[in-house]
Amino acid sequence: MTFLCVFALGFGAFHVHASIADRVNEIRLQVETASPMPIGAAIDELETLLLSDRLKVDEKRAVAALYVRYQLLIHQRPDENVLHELQGLENNSRDGFIIAVGIARMYGISANYTEAYNRFDAIISAPSIPADVKAYALIYQILTYSEGQVFAPNAELINAVNDLLITHDLSRLRPLYDSIVADYYQSVSAYDLALRFYEKSLEGAQAANQRILESDNLYAIGILYRNLGNYDKAIIYFERAVEHDKQIDINYSEFLAIYGIATTYYRAGDLKAAIALSEKVLTHPLSSSFYNSEIYRLKAEAHLTLGELDEAYQSLELARQLYDENREDEQTTWRAQLEKTAAYITAARGNYKLAFEQFEVFHEAYLKAKKYEDLELIESANLVQQITQEKERANLLESENKAFEEALQLKNEAQQTQELFSMLLSVLVVLTMVTIVIILILLRKSKQANALYSTAKDKAELHSRIKSEFISNISHEIRTPLNAIIGFGQTVAKRSSDLETKNLTKKIVTASEMLLQLINDLLDFSKIEAGKLTLAIGPHHVKSSMSTLIDIFSDQAQRKDLHLELNVDGNLTDELMFDELRFKQIMANLISNAIKFSREGTVEIGIRVIEACDSHYALHCWVKDNGIGISKENQAKLFTPFTQAESSIARKYGGTGLGLNITNNLLKLMGSSLTVESEVGKGATFSFDVTFAIATDANSMPPATDEVEPHCLLAGKRVLLAEDNDINVEVMKALLEEFKLDLHHASNGQEAIDALANQEFDLVLMDVQMPHVDGINATKHIRQILKKNTPIIALTANAMQQDIDECLAAGMNAHVGKPVDKAFLVSTLRRYLTAG
Numbered sequence: 001m002t003f004l005c006v007f008a009l010g011f012g013a014f015h016v017h018a019s020i021a022d023r024v025n026e027i028r029l030q031v032e033t034a035s036p037m038p039i040g041a042a043i044d045e046l047e048t049l050l051l052s053d054r055l056k057v058d059e060k061r062a063v064a065a066l067y068v069r070y071q072l073l074i075h076q077r078p079d080e081n082v083l084h085e086l087q088g089l090e091n092n093s094r095d096g097f098i099i100a101v102g103i104a105r106m107y108g109i110s111a112n113y114t115e116a117y118n119r120f121d122a123i124i125s126a127p128s129i130p131a132d133v134k135a136y137a138l139i140y141q142i143l144t145y146s147e148g149q150v151f152a153p154n155a156e157l158i159n160a161v162n163d164l165l166i167t168h169d170l171s172r173l174r175p176l177y178d179s180i181v182a183d184y185y186q187s188v189s190a191y192d193l194a195l196r197f198y199e200k201s202l203e204g205a206q207a208a209n210q211r212i213l214e215s216d217n218l219y220a221i222g223i224l225y226r227n228l229g230n231y232d233k234a235i236i237y238f239e240r241a242v243e244h245d246k247q248i249d250i251n252y253s254e255f256l257a258i259y260g261i262a263t264t265y266y267r268a269g270d271l272k273a274a275i276a277l278s279e280k281v282l283t284h285p286l287s288s289s290f291y292n293s294e295i296y297r298l299k300a301e302a303h304l305t306l307g308e309l310d311e312a313y314q315s316l317e318l319a320r321q322l323y324d325e326n327r328e329d330e331q332t333t334w335r336a337q338l339e340k341t342a343a344y345i346t347a348a349r350g351n352y353k354l355a356f357e358q359f360e361v362f363h364e365a366y367l368k369a370k371k372y373e374d375l376e377l378i379e380s381a382n383l384v385q386q387i388t389q390e391k392e393r394a395n396l397l398e399s400e401n402k403a404f405e406e407a408l409q410l411k412n413e414a415q416q417t418q419e420l421f422s423m424l425l426s427v428l429v430v431l432t433m434v435t436i437v438i439i440l441i442l443l444r445k446s447k448q449a450n451a452l453y454s455t456a457k458d459k460a461e462l463h464s465r466i467k468s469e470f471i472s473n474i475s476h477e478i479r480t481p482l483n484a485i486i487g488f489g490q491t492v493a494k495r496s497s498d499l500e501t502k503n504l505t506k507k508i509v510t511a512s513e514m515l516l517q518l519i520n521d522l523l524d525f526s527k528i529e530a531g532k533l534t535l536a537i538g539p540h541h542v543k544s545s546m547s548t549l550i551d552i553f554s555d556q557a558q559r560k561d562l563h564l565e566l567n568v569d570g571n572l573t574d575e576l577m578f579d580e581l582r583f584k585q586i587m588a589n590l591i592s593n594a595i596k597f598s599r600e601g602t603v604e605i606g607i608r609v610i611e612a613c614d615s616h617y618a619l620h621c622w623v624k625d626n627g628i629g630i631s632k633e634n635q636a637k638l639f640t641p642f643t644q645a646e647s648s649i650a651r652k653y654g655g656t657g658l659g660l661n662i663t664n665n666l667l668k669l670m671g672s673s674l675t676v677e678s679e680v681g682k683g684a685t686f687s688f689d690v691t692f693a694i695a696t697d698a699n700s701m702p703p704a705t706d707e708v709e710p711h712c713l714l715a716g717k718r719v720l721l722a723e724d725n726d727i728n729v730e731v732m733k734a735l736l737e738e739f740k741l742d743l744h745h746a747s748n749g750q751e752a753i754d755a756l757a758n759q760e761f762d763l764v765l766m767d768v769q770m771p772h773v774d775g776i777n778a779t780k781h782i783r784q785i786l787k788k789n790t791p792i793i794a795l796t797a798n799a800m801q802q803d804i805d806e807c808l809a810a811g812m813n814a815h816v817g818k819p820v821d822k823a824f825l826v827s828t829l830r831r832y833l834t835a836g
Contacts, residue, residue, distance in 0.1 A: 020049070020059040024066055031070070037211045040250030043070050047078065050085055057089070065095035068102025072140065073212040074252050076286065077106035097129050101137045108144035111290065116144050135164040135173055139180045146180075146187040154184045175204030175213055179220070186224055194224055211247050218244060219256040226260065231268045235261060255286040263298065271302040293322035300341050304348065312345050336362055485819075491734040535579040535669055539695030542607060542619070543568045545580050546587065550605070553591050562598055564591075567606040569619075576617060576692035582666050587623070589663045590686050594625035598683070601626035616694060622687035630678040638676065714826075715740035717762045717833045722752035722778065723795070724770040728818070732765070732795075735822050739829075749773030753781050756788055763832055766812065768796040768803070776810045783811035791832040795820070 031042050046067040050060060064086055071078065078086075083106065090100045104119035120141040124134060138161045142154050158181055165174055182197035198221050205213035222237035238257040245253035259281045265274035278295045281287055296319035303312035320338055339362035347355035485508070492501070550566050557564045587605070594603045604624040611618035630638070638660050664674045670690050678684035719741050723729050729745055736743065744761070746752040750773040752764065764782075768775035775794065782788045794807040797818040804815045813832060816825050 020055060021062055023049075024062050028066060032209060035247060037248045039070055039074065039212065039248060039252075043067065043074075046070070047082060050082065060085075061089045061091075061093065061095045061099065064089045064102075065098040068099055068106075072102055072105050074250070074286070075109060076288070077109045092126065092128050094130055094133060097123060097126070097133045098136070101133065101140060104137070105140040105144060108140070108147060109288070109290070111148075113144065113148040113150075117141075117148075117150075120144065131164055131168045132170050132173065135161050135168075135170055135177075138164070139173065139177055143180050143183055146184050149187075151184070151188055158184065172208060175201045175208060175210055177201075178204060179213060179217055182217075182220065186220070186227070191224060191228060195221065198224065211244070212252065215241055215244055215248065215253040215256060218253070219260055222257070222260045222264075226264045226267060229267075231264050234264050238264070250286070251284075252286060255281070255284045258284065259291055259295070262295065266298045266302060271306055275299055275302055289322050289325070293319050296322065297338060297341070300338075300345075304341060304345055307348075309345055309348055312341075316341055316345065535582060537577050537579055539575045539577055540580040540583075541575055542572055542578075542583075542692075545584055546605065546607065549584055549587055549591060552588075553595060557595055557603065560595065560598065561600060562595060563602045565602050565604045567604065567608075569607060569609045571609050571612065572607065572617065572619070574617070575695040577695050578670075578690075578692045582669075586663050586666055586688075587621070589660065590623035593660070593686075594623050594627065594684075597627035598625045599627070601683075610689065611691075614694070616691055618689065618691045620687065620689050622685055624683065624685040626683040629680040629682050630676065630684055631680050713834050714829060716742055718742045718744070718760065719829075719833075720744050720746060720752060720755055720761045720764045721795075722746045722749060722764060722770065722775065723767045724748055725767075728767070731820070735820065735825070739826070749775055749778030749781075752778050753786070756782055756790065757786055761790055763829065764790055764792045765795045765816075766792050768794060768798050768807065776806060779807075779810040779812055793828055793832070 027042050027045065031037060031039055046063050049055060049063045050067055055063070068086065077083065083103065086099055086103055090096050090103065100119065100123050104116050104123060107113075107119065108116035120137060123129065123137050124141065129137070138157055142157050142161070145151070145154050145157075161177055164170060165177060178197045178201035182194045182201060185191075185194035185197065198217050202214060202217040202221075205211075205217060218237050218241040222234045222241065225231075225234040225237065238260040241253040241257040241260070245251055245257070258277060262274050262277040262281055265271070265277060278299050281295050282292055296315045300312045300315035300319055303309070303315060316338060323338065339358055343355045343358035343362055346352075346358055546566055546568060550564055554564060591603065591605060603626075604622070606620075606622050606624070608620045609617055610620045660674065667673050667688050667690070672688045672690050674686055674688050676684060676686050719736075721729065721732055721743055723732065723745070724747050733743065744755065746755050748770045749766075752766065753773065755761070756764070766775045766779060770778075773781070775796065779792055782790070782792065791814075792812045794804075794812045794815040795818065796803070796807070796815075798807075807815050814828050816828055
């Protein structure tokens with residue numbers, strides 16, 4: 001190797017011509033400028049210098065600082081004797097801190113994560129550490145956390161590094177930082193962000209001639225595409241890494257690419273080629289316990305698939321040995337996976353008893369590791385929210401650097417002022433009694449606790465606001481078309497003279513109203529979380545309510561050749577006091593699930609009187625199916641929001657996982673709870689008990705009607721409809737046609753303002769979401785600028801409580817949600833058009 005000879009000659013002559021410091025600078029310059037990049041030769045010479053007895057301690061420390069930098073670049077760690085030499089050179093000097101960072105990272109490379117984490121924490125907390133070395137340490141701490149499947153601290157550490165890079169203009173570290181950030185995002189499966197940062201790091205590394213980092217990025221992008229299942233593109237990037245290897249003297253890129261291609265072949269199912277290529281990885285001089293343990297694990301699985309059981313077991317044992325000797329600190333499911341492979345190999349050999357015992361070992365280890373991985377993801381400060389914030393931060397970062405630097409400068413000045421104040425306060429404390437010291441310590445702890453509480457509160461409020469906005473938007477977008485379906489359906493049903501058409505149309509309207517109720521599940525869940533859901537108790541017939549539900553679900557059941565059987569106790573004849581909508585919602589959720597998870601047979605819906613007296617009935621209600629059933633261990637998950645018994649359920653059958661949670665919470669409001677009896681493959685029975693009072697005065701209540709007042713009371717009234725959706729305009733005209741209103745249309749808020757400025761109207765129906773000027777701002781203009789007191793009714797699909805409050809705060813008189821309830825709309829019109 002040419003450059004190795006050059007370095008050897010240089011080492012023999014350095015006593016005569018140059019100091020150690022000069023030689024170290026020469027090595028650095030050659031690594032940064034020579035081609036091919038002589039990093040392997042540099043590491044060899046630096047290691048020889050490091051182990052020499054002819055160097056002073058400070059000279060060795062300078063050599064060691066450059067040595068660990070180069071070792072970390074190629075993700076390698078030296079032998080134990082070299083590592084011991086390095087540990088003797090750690091101190092609080094700049095080079096000493098760099099060496100400490102290198103040692104901490106080397107423990108991470110060896111998968112001794114506990115030692116690595118402790119060392120990084122000690123380095124970063126040192127008060128005298130230089131800013132660039134601290135950034136360097138944080139970068140490798142992030143990488144080590146990602147490799148150890150510890151994600152929770154990384155989002156905060158990434159922001160801390162970015163602050164240091166901007167504040168101290170550490171632009172040379174930016175490509176390395178971008179690469180480590182990309183590694184983190186790939187670890188948490190945020191592949192779009194990972195690819196963006198890898199490409200940014202690759203561009204920066206090329207511009208700065210950081211050729212090892214170029215190799216890392218080419219390899220990492222290949223791994224990313226491999227993880228996405230795009231194997232052809234993965235191979236392209238690995239081949240680019242091989243081509244790039246010509247610029248480096250130790251075949252670094254070649255090794256990474258061979259490993260990447262081998263793992264890609266395993267995933268693509270090309271097992272023979274993968275096994276053949278694995279031997280190159282295992283025998284490569286840059287291979288390590290991490291790569292070898294992974295390759296042996298994959299080889300074992302491949303040999304098992306090919307029926308080569310002896311080879312599979314041999315590879316498995318080597319993988320176990322490497323994991324146990326070198327990766328004992330890892331809290332991942334990878335090690336547990338080896339026991340699963342062992343069980344399959346044993347089963348393939350016919351020893352099923354031992355295979356079962358091995359599988360039990362796997363299951364226990366897997367659950368323990370999976371629990372750890374899941375906890376890490378849960379504790380990673382709400383990754384979805386953080387990644388969204390990081391996207392916004394990445395988009396705005398370049399344009400906000402100057403403002404950010406100014407903010408940091410102000411922050412530093414404030415910190416300096418605080419430090420000065422703390423110093424003066426410390427002097428005061430020394431001159432005062434011990435009691436004051438104790439009080440100040442308690443106050444400081446209280447302040448820290450308040451700060452933590454405030455941060456947590458802000459995050460919780462942000463999360464709640466984002467969730468509410470999401471639910472509101474979804475509700476609005478679905479309610480708008482439902483308004484047309486229900487409105488036109490009611491009109492067709494009213495106008496049609498054909499009985500069959502009328503009945504079918506009513507079914508459409510009823511089913512659409514049930515769909516609307518499913519949409520309201522999201523709003524109900526939000527209300528339940530906030531403790532704001534209440535029941536609307538009134539007199540109703542239970543059997544009539546259930547018959548309506550059976551009518552709605554009958555077509556759905558028939559399409560799956562299912563029979564719906566309704567069994568309502570014949571003794572249940574009285575009207576009862578209950579919330580019919582919520583009771584039907586409970587039963588509808590149970591019936592819908594029964595139909596969804598059944599393939600044949602009967603779905604039984606039953607209500608039985610278990611107690612009857614003069615004042616109330618106690619009822620036992622159930623829905624029974626012959627569907628797929630639920631295992632005992634999965635029954636406990638059923639009532640958790642957004643959760644189904646198994647992840648495959650959602651993929652096969654669909655659903656949000658909210659229905660049973662809402663059902664159970666509604667039953668809690670009724671003083672009951674849902675129970676389940678089920679066996680896998682034999683169906684399930686969901687049941688509950690409720691007590692409803694008898695409606696003694698129900699017969700005296702007047703029947704509900706669509707028109708509370710004669711039509712003539714509304715005829716001729718001038719009404720302005722502000723609505724940008726043409727279909728909704730037609731719906732409103734159809735619903736209100738019989739009342740002979742003088743209806744005028746404005747297609748946005750500005751047209752509504754102009755119409756009211758030039759004409760007089762008796763009432764305004766105002767949509768909220770309109771172009772140019774929305775309904776909220778239009779209402780404010782009418783009230784504040786035009787000084788008009790014309791009644792304004794919000795007519796909108798924005799139906800959450802905060803939407804209603806916003807409408808009323810803007811100056812509107814009432815709120816009517818979409819889809820429009822005709823009776824409620826007419827009642828509201830009558831109240832404002834006939835007042836006085």
